Amino acid sequence: MPTQTPSEIRLAGRIKNLTGSVARDILSRTQNKDIISFAGGLPDASLWQNLQLPATPPAAYQYGPSEGELPLRQILASRAATLGLPANAQTTLITSGSQQGLDLAAKLFLEAGTPLILEAPTYLAALQVFQLFEANIHALPLNAEGLEPDALDALLTRTQAPLVYLNPTFQNPSGACYSLKRRKQIAAVLDAHNTVLLEDDPYRDISYEDDAPPPIARFLQKTPWIYLSSVSKTLIPGLRLGSLCCSPQLFEPLLKLKQAADLHSNRPAQFVAAQMLDNPAENQKRILALRHHYRQKRDHMQSALQQHFGDIAQWTLPRGGMFFWLTLPQSRDLAAALESTLQQGVAFMPGSPFFLPKQNNPCCLRLNFSLVPLEKMQQGLRILSSVLKRQQSN
Amino acid sequence: MPTQTPSEIRLAGRIKNLTGSVARDILSRTQNKDIISFAGGLPDASLWQNLQLPATPPAAYQYGPSEGELPLRQILASRAATLGLPANAQTTLITSGSQQGLDLAAKLFLEAGTPLILEAPTYLAALQVFQLFEANIHALPLNAEGLEPDALDALLTRTQAPLVYLNPTFQNPSGACYSLKRRKQIAAVLDAHNTVLLEDDPYRDISYEDDAPPPIARFLQKTPWIYLSSVSKTLIPGLRLGSLCCSPQLFEPLLKLKQAADLHSNRPAQFVAAQMLDNPAENQKRILALRHHYRQKRDHMQSALQQHFGDIAQWTLPRGGMFFWLTLPQSRDLAAALESTLQQGVAFMPGSPFFLPKQNNPCCLRLNFSLVPLEKMQQGLRILSSVLKRQQSN
Numbered sequence: 001m002p003t004q005t006p007s008e009i010r011l012a013g014r015i016k017n018l019t020g021s022v023a024r025d026i027l028s029r030t031q032n033k034d035i036i037s038f039a040g041g042l043p044d045a046s047l048w049q050n051l052q053l054p055a056t057p058p059a060a061y062q063y064g065p066s067e068g069e070l071p072l073r074q075i076l077a078s079r080a081a082t083l084g085l086p087a088n089a090q091t092t093l094i095t096s097g098s099q100q101g102l103d104l105a106a107k108l109f110l111e112a113g114t115p116l117i118l119e120a121p122t123y124l125a126a127l128q129v130f131q132l133f134e135a136n137i138h139a140l141p142l143n144a145e146g147l148e149p150d151a152l153d154a155l156l157t158r159t160q161a162p163l164v165y166l167n168p169t170f171q172n173p174s175g176a177c178y179s180l181k182r183r184k185q186i187a188a189v190l191d192a193h194n195t196v197l198l199e200d201d202p203y204r205d206i207s208y209e210d211d212a213p214p215p216i217a218r219f220l221q222k223t224p225w226i227y228l229s230s231v232s233k234t235l236i237p238g239l240r241l242g243s244l245c246c247s248p249q250l251f252e253p254l255l256k257l258k259q260a261a262d263l264h265s266n267r268p269a270q271f272v273a274a275q276m277l278d279n280p281a282e283n284q285k286r287i288l289a290l291r292h293h294y295r296q297k298r299d300h301m302q303s304a305l306q307q308h309f310g311d312i313a314q315w316t317l318p319r320g321g322m323f324f325w326l327t328l329p330q331s332r333d334l335a336a337a338l339e340s341t342l343q344q345g346v347a348f349m350p351g352s353p354f355f356l357p358k359q360n361n362p363c364c365l366r367l368n369f370s371l372v373p374l375e376k377m378q379q380g381l382r383i384l385s386s387v388l389k390r391q392q393s394n
Numbered sequence: 395m396p397t398q399t400p401s402e403i404r405l406a407g408r409i410k411n412l413t414g415s416v417a418r419d420i421l422s423r424t425q426n427k428d429i430i431s432f433a434g435g436l437p438d439a440s441l442w443q444n445l446q447l448p449a450t451p452p453a454a455y456q457y458g459p460s461e462g463e464l465p466l467r468q469i470l471a472s473r474a475a476t477l478g479l480p481a482n483a484q485t486t487l488i489t490s491g492s493q494q495g496l497d498l499a500a501k502l503f504l505e506a507g508t509p510l511i512l513e514a515p516t517y518l519a520a521l522q523v524f525q526l527f528e529a530n531i532h533a534l535p536l537n538a539e540g541l542e543p544d545a546l547d548a549l550l551t552r553t554q555a556p557l558v559y560l561n562p563t564f565q566n567p568s569g570a571c572y573s574l575k576r577r578k579q580i581a582a583v584l585d586a587h588n589t590v591l592l593e594d595d596p597y598r599d600i601s602y603e604d605d606a607p608p609p610i611a612r613f614l615q616k617t618p619w620i621y622l623s624s625v626s627k628t629l630i631p632g633l634r635l636g637s638l639c640c641s642p643q644l645f646e647p648l649l650k651l652k653q654a655a656d657l658h659s660n661r662p663a664q665f666v667a668a669q670m671l672d673n674p675a676e677n678q679k680r681i682l683a684l685r686h687h688y689r690q691k692r693d694h695m696q697s698a699l700q701q702h703f704g705d706i707a708q709w710t711l712p713r714g715g716m717f718f719w720l721t722l723p724q725s726r727d728l729a730a731a732l733e734s735t736l737q738q739g740v741a742f743m744p745g746s747p748f749f750l751p752k753q754n755n756p757c758c759l760r761l762n763f764s765l766v767p768l769e770k771m772q773q774g775l776r777i778l779s780s781v782l783k784r785q786q787s788n
Contacts, residue, residue, distance in 0.1 A: 009590065011502055011647070012501065012502060012504055012505040014501065014505065015501075015647055018650050018654075021653055040457075043456070045456050048452060049452060051452065051455070053449070053450050056447050058443060058445065060632045061439065061442050062437070096490050097656050099654075099656050100655065103654065103655050107409075107526070108405055108409060109404070109405060109406055111407050111408065114406065125654070125657070129654050132651075132654055162404035224403055237455070237456060238455045238660070238662060239662070240656060240658060240660045253409055253412055255414075256412050256414045257526075259414060259415055259519075260412075260493075260519070260523050261494065261655070262490040262493050262497070262634060262656075265490070266635075266662075267634070268447070268633070269662065269663075
């Protein structure tokens, strides 16, 4: 819904497209700790209950470089290089969460009417940013293997979009993970059109079966790319730290945009993150513990879903990430269902904010399994399914 | 200079206006600690050499509210209320430095061609943001008392600008501080035109004589306003924390813009700042010590300037803030002078980035006195003045 402001205040045209995050709206209504929330995408705080952050060195008190702290840039660049990306510290920028990477990329490429291609469904906060910058957004249906290369090729030919936004690894919300073959095909299509790839990859480390295939950007031969990463899902979200690495020719304008946005990111957080990530053995141990913990939750959720949703929804077991994505056979009023479940102490995310408003979309729900305690999952899903079943029979 | 990128990458139109910060460029060339830098606006690190930050509570590790932490919002709102602003926690937003307040305000009001009025000279990083958002910028000459109300009135009538950006208290770069009378006059003009005021106030606490008069926003009767504040100048810049408070009708869109920009600011920093600012006695002691420290530096700088610049420049003793603003009688190549002083280990800021490029501006220098150690000031200013004098005689 567009923001209502008194008519005499003259706002920029983009503000008519300004939406709040539905997830954050629901979250702000669920501050009550007794609620069982499948709605957000929050990590499980029990993972860091015994964590003490290293003390901040006084060197971190002064203003710092817009690029970010060199030790952290080196660590994150070397991690990207391990994935096969031609990355180094000089083309790695520390951001205030990977959300800021979306803001910077939008500023770099999007003005009113710029064609942009993304997945349907897609990450809702990315959609929010791209709409704010008044892009002419085209969404292609996503299946479990990824976007269809031929469909992407045809849409690029038709729209001449300068930018494609993809979240190919354990996507939020759908959990989809592009196959290796599909990644190579998509890279070839982007190369053929010389279309910049904005690849968002926050969930890569949270894999429950095999490691995910390398980023799509790794297979590009000539077209430029921006690769977004985050420490929020596997380290400490409260730090609000992310990073981007990119083709060399895009680094300088992105750095200047970062300067204009907030000068630089919080420095104590960068020292803390560098110190925590600089210990590969500890880091690996932490990631394995986190995978183990979330895998248990995923499996428990899968059992509970089979019990309560087996006859009313379809879904695929996610091989990584933090979400189940349920498709219901027919359209219904999920906003009304949400009101009803909230009254019974259960929150979930309706699927529509992950699609463009103008599209005729399937009726979906996103259910987060990282936050809800194991022992509450059954109860929460039982309440949710009974509300949906009652709605169905009305 | 516009960013050069290969022509086949299709960037947004605004990128042609993207400039880096000259100050940051100079700073990145002066990482060498032996340089005497009057160029930036950095606080003196000796002020926090014995400071230990409070430990971060684990509650700060999780994702947080986009508005910011309530205790910090309450403290900052109550501080704004003390200055006479109709502020409360519900209309106070924590930002990633007050630079982000500029980005959010620009997104809210500016699109290509939107008329905007500001001071000449003005804060260069604000100019950078407003140019990026392709505003049609009109600059009014600033004198020691502030902008001329009649000139502002006439320019508002002519341009119908929806937004005026002012830095009325110990302005960066000029040090100007609007008188109480002038503040009331400017407020009346803004009210008459129903033009939103964006008031930037990071230096208020750093006063060397009397306290500064209240913010201009405090005297507005009906037009909306946004008031930016920062903890960077008086607490710890590395935290990258600022805040804005605003008229109630502007809060909701600014909050959504904040969400889209970076979800929320670093949480440990917000806990630290709240804890440090929540002790009024300690806080007052810290501010008084800081004023005393910087006053000494200012006075020492004034003596050295009288000795070395008395015959080649004009300036006013700043009653607050961190800068001397020198005007030279005739135009000259300050970029060449900077190259020359850098070779001799001295950095300063040429004045031109604080003006619109198209204007015919006086020849000015900004000299920061907060960072340079007392014992280096004489030497630095001697070198700088001898370069300028040599240039004059060539």
